Amino acid sequence: MLFGTSGIRGIYGKEVTEDLALEVARLYADADLVLGRDTRKSGLSLAKMVSSGTRQKNKNVYDIGIAPTPTVALATKKRKSNGIMITASHNPPEYNGLKLFKNGRELSKNVEKEIEVRYGKEMDFAAESKGEEFADDFAIEDHKSLIKSLVDERLIEKKRPKIVVDCNGAGSVITPYLLRELGCRVISLNSEADGFNRPSEPNEKNLQDLMKIVSAVGADLGIAHDGDADRAVVVDETGAMLPLDTQLAIMIENEMDGNVGKVISTVEASLMIREVVESKNGKIEITPVGSAHVSEKLEKDGACFGGEPCGEYVFEKGVHTPDGILTAAKFVEIFCKNGNLSRLREKYKSHFMLREKFRCEGKDKYGLVDGIKGQIKTSGKIRNDDGIRVDEEDGWFLIRASGTEPLIRLTMEYKEKKKLEKMAEYLKNLIIKSI
Ligand code: MG
Numbered sequence: 001m002l003f004g005t006s007g008i009r010g011i012y013g014k015e016v017t018e019d020l021a022l023e024v025a026r027l028y029a030d031a032d033l034v035l036g037r038d039t040r041k042s043g044l045s046l047a048k049m050v051s052s053g054t055r056q057k058n059k060n061v062y063d064i065g066i067a068p069t070p071t072v073a074l075a076t077k078k079r080k081s082n083g084i085m086i087t088a089s090h091n092p093p094e095y096n097g098l099k100l101f102k103n104g105r106e107l108s109k110n111v112e113k114e115i116e117v118r119y120g121k122e123m124d125f126a127a128e129s130k131g132e133e134f135a136d137d138f139a140i141e142d143h144k145s146l147i148k149s150l151v152d153e154r155l156i157e158k159k160r161p162k163i164v165v166d167c168n169g170a171g172s173v174i175t176p177y178l179l180r181e182l183g184c185r186v187i188s189l190n191s192e193a194d195g196f197n198r199p200s201e202p203n204e205k206n207l208q209d210l211m212k213i214v215s216a217v218g219a220d221l222g223i224a225h226d227g228d229a230d231r232a233v234v235v236d237e238t239g240a241m242l243p244l245d246t247q248l249a250i251m252i253e254n255e256m257d258g259n260v261g262k263v264i265s266t267v268e269a270s271l272m273i274r275e276v277v278e279s280k281n282g283k284i285e286i287t288p289v290g291s292a293h294v295s296e297k298l299e300k301d302g303a304c305f306g307g308e309p310c311g312e313y314v315f316e317k318g319v320h321t322p323d324g325i326l327t328a329a330k331f332v333e334i335f336c337k338n339g340n341l342s343r344l345r346e347k348y349k350s351h352f353m354l355r356e357k358f359r360c361e362g363k364d365k366y367g368l369v370d371g372i373k374g375q376i377k378t379s380g381k382i383r384n385d386d387g388i389r390v391d392e393e394d395g396w397f398l399i400r401a402s403g404t405e406p407l408i409r410l411t412m413e414y415k416e417k418k419k420l421e422k423m424a425e426y427l428k429n430l431i432i433k434s435i
Contacts, residue, residue: 002119003112005290005403009088009097012042016096021046021086024098025053027115027122028082034101034136036064036072037086038170038228039193042096046086050098055131062136066193068170068229069099070323074146075139077104077319087170087228090201091404099228104319105299106292144178147326150317151333157183159336161220164235165328166210167191168198171229175325184332187217200227202311204241207233215239221335223328230291231311232324234331236341244309245270246348250341251313251327254334255305256280264297264306264314266290267389267398270413271351273309288386290403295320351395352420354412356428357402360435365401365408372399372434376427394419397427408435 002008008024010016025033033054037043043066051061062079064072069085076083083101091097100107100115162185165176172191180186189210190197199206202224214222214235222235234242242250249272252263256277263277266289277284285301287293294306295314306314312322315330331341338344360368373388380392387400395414402409410427414420 002116003109006089006292007085007097007099007106009091009095009404011094012040012046012096016046016088016098018045018049021049021098022053023119024100024115025050025084026057027118028084028100029054029057029059030082031102032060032062032079032081034062034064034072034075034079034081034083034139035086036067036069036075036083036139036170038068038088039066039172039195040086040088040093040096040227041195043086046096046098050084050086051133055133056129058130060131061133062139063133064136064139066170066173067139068143068174068225068325070230070319070321070325071139071143071170071174073101073104073106073321074143074319075136076101078142085228089228089230090226092199093196101321104321105295106321108296109292140174143174143325144181146318147178147329148182150315150326151182151329152336153182155336156332159183160185161332161335162218163187163332164189164210164214164217164219164222165191166198166202166207166222166224167229168196168202169200169225169227169229171225171324175223175225175229175328178325178329179332182329182332187213187219189213196227202226202231202233207235207241211235211239211241221331221341223331225324225328226311229324230322232313232327232331233311234341236345238342240342242341242345243350244311245272245350245353246345247311248307248309248313249273249276249348250334250344251307251330252276252305253280254330255315256282259304262301262303264294264301264303266294266308267383267386267400268309268411270309270353271395271415272348276348286383289400291322294322351413351415352417354410354420354424356410358408358410358431358435359406360408361406363406363435365406368408368434369399369401372430375430375434395423397423399427399431
């Protein structure tokens with residue numbers, strides 16, 4: 001299988017090679033291409049091959065260079081073109097990958113399948129190479145302009161909040177500049193746009209520096225991205241990271257303001273998310289995990305917002321792929337409207353949650369999950385379009401194979417701690433026995 005939940009991803013030089021980049025680019029070249037990459041060292045040579053493969057098929061390449069995934073997506077919308085973003089998102093530096101776009105959206109699973117079927121079968125030596133390569137110097141400015149039009153610039157300029165940003169990747173070329181242009185006082189951390197300074201995943205363990213600096217300099221909030229900046233996570237003014245469910249709930253409430261309608265989330269959505277949407281008289285629609293599903297459903301249902309708990313948010317008025325830069329600007333606006341996030345977060349009630357992962361190297365992780373499904377005893381509602389999600393009256397759980405790693409993940413949430421512990425013991429046993 002070439003494509004996972006989020007494009008092609010693997011270890012550089014082993015699973016993701018220059019040859020693969022060249023061939024995928026050739027197979028995908030049915031239109032001109034916007035090309036971007038995150039800050040991984042292997043990005044440049046993969047980009048050269050993607051460009052070469054596209055030009056061999058007589059299509060032009062518009063190269064943005066280092067840019068966030070949503071910037072690339074936006075440029076494909078403007079040019080009505082294809083796009084390839086070279087990134088492995090939050091994976092470690094030895095990984096890289098290719099994410100394919102068309103007209104502002106991630107490529108549909110059907111087109112990915114077509115490429116997969118043709119991969120390795122089409123020998124094409126008679127390349128004409130009439131395509132040309134151009135530098136795209138406007139994509140980042142275009143993205144900044146779009147974001148400025150979607151937040152209250154006046155309010156931000158008046159408040160002049162102090163923000164610490166920890167980009168550590170492609171966000172380095174846009175987020176600190178955008179926030180400064182909006183009138184924020186910006187302190188920039190790990191924003192050299194050259195490799196990574198910390199592990200790419202923006203979690204509590206990897207954001208210790210950011211958390212310390214936010215409270216040490218008396219900043220109003222901190223923002224961190226993953227490697228390709230489609231994600232943003234937020235640290236409050238005390239230096240504490242917002243729980244990801246709370247962060248999502250705050251954003252949903254902000255986006256639903258005066259906008260009663262639908263919100264999209266995935267099978268990983270917590271009770272808190274449901275409660276917030278329902279308190280605003282809205283309706284939540286659930287999709288399988290993955291931003292392509294969220295964006296597709298958002299367009300189909302005309303929803304105002306779609307968000308995953310990992311910090312990938314899609315805004316109806318933005319580009320229809322997760323946008324960590326817009327998320328960052330929106331959180332600055334949320335602070336300017338509501339004041340300190342440490343106070344704001346108290347409003348959202350957390351239930352008892354548990355997240356665990358089980359390693360299953362060398363095994364068929366999807367088969368394992370299927371096998372577990374047959375053994376679960378529950379009176380709850382089961383859905384199985386992506387892993388097994390069971391909704392019971394007082395909580396829910398999800399058993400799901402990771403899309404990018406050899407892991408099975410268990411996520412659980414219950415209103416009572418005792419029930420959570422009881423169910424956790426039952427389910428953990430079931431999973432361990434199956435592996
Ligand atoms: Mg990402």
